[in-house]
Amino acid sequence: MNSVRVFFIGGLTSYRALFGWLSPWVFVPSLLVAPIFQILLFVYIGRSAQLESDEFYVIGNAIQYAAVPCLFAMTHLVAGERFQQTLGYILITPAKRLPLFVGRALPVVTNGFFVSAFALLVGGAVVGIDVPTSAWAPIALAAAVSAFACTGLGLVTAGLGLVVRETSVLANIIFGLLLVFSGSNVPIEHLPRWMQVVSAGIPFTHGIAAVRGLADGDGLADAWGLIGTEALIGVVYGTIGYALIRGAEFLGRRHATLDRA
């Protein structure tokens, strides 16, 4: 019961306390306005390059922009404890580590999904794309799974954030890599072969492909394979991230370097 409490209440409290993202002065410009302009930027580049339809870029960027809340939030929710000098207090508690850290991921996934959904709805309305109403529920599922997968990657950056100092820079670089490799703006078949291999193993690639298929009239049955792969990628990254965090905790205790990076 205590683990469930740590999972839900601890996760939500740390999210609100550490981030302050409930402040509209950060939330609105960073997570609601910026994704719309990222969509518009690539829609117009796409029109100039005469490559794909507007819908292609709206979906790609709306789903990919979940990387901002998922990577930054997850990284700061763990590594930010060091900055606030609360990491030591958390790690001396008897609370089980799995609900402690994974609980912090739940609000992040929810927030990432919300940002994607908002960008998809508003960006789609601004640009004027046509998605059948029947596709919205499966698209929401694919978007949520994509946010989950990226939060798994966020756990990895959180683990790395316990050993490097510049966590924001790290999250920005991973955001950029996801922009290039995930197929959000360039059809995967136009990428070099080695990049296609990388694409297959990162968050968003399968989620974006699933959403594009659903928007074009595929049924949920057709998208299950892609959604399932996206979920599996999230589980793999989440497991690696959790192992990294535990490893960093172990090293921090052993070398008395918990508050140092």
Add this chain to the structure above:
Amino acid sequence: MRRSLRLLGLGWLFHMKMLSQSWFNMLLELVWPVFFATVAFFMFRAGDDPKPLLYASLGAAAMGIWSTTSTAAGNSLARERWHGTLELLVAAPASFPLVLLPTTIAMASIGVYGMAATLLWGWLVFGIELTIASPLAFALAIPATVLSIGALGFLLAIAFVRFRQAWALGNMLEYPVWLISGFLVPLALFPGWVWPLSWALAPTWGVDAIREAALGGSAWTEICLALGLGGLYVAVGVLLVRRALEAARSKATLALS
């Protein structure tokens, strides 16, 4: 006049050194525009009209100048406030705008590293050869762009002085300015109501000047417009900062917002 120029020059040098201290941060300044350039290069190469690759390369290269300025400049006064140095800078006998302006110009100057990295990346990986039709105009267009974007950053820093989370507002402006200043997209693609907004932005003329100088047009008008708008931003910024400081002094709210 000489003392003011010395203050501007030393302030610029001092902030360049400070901004260059973190190698991790410098790495981000180098690779951030490269990510967007890479996506744009793939898009233009795969698209039906592959001719604008050099056009995109020059625009993407200049994107770094704005991205190093927008967030950092928006946040520059808030950062001084956090460090507890804002009161000292305001109380110093030196004119406050002369202290702040080199900060934002230094931020824009750091973007030149990203510009070089993007052009090099485009050449090495995508085979985009940079042929400069007018080297003199090109050599002048780059500092003109840096100065005008630094001046825009100065105006943002002052406009956001009352916002505690000014970095988020500065960060929000990164994409819109990239978009409507025509860094990667010709202005002709936008609706007519966007054009006056684009023309009022110095980066529009700066990036145009860089392109014209490289591709063989006349860049002198664009260079003058970029510098002229930059001067206008500084003048408006100086007026605003005086009013803001007077209000902060009379209400004792300099450290609080």
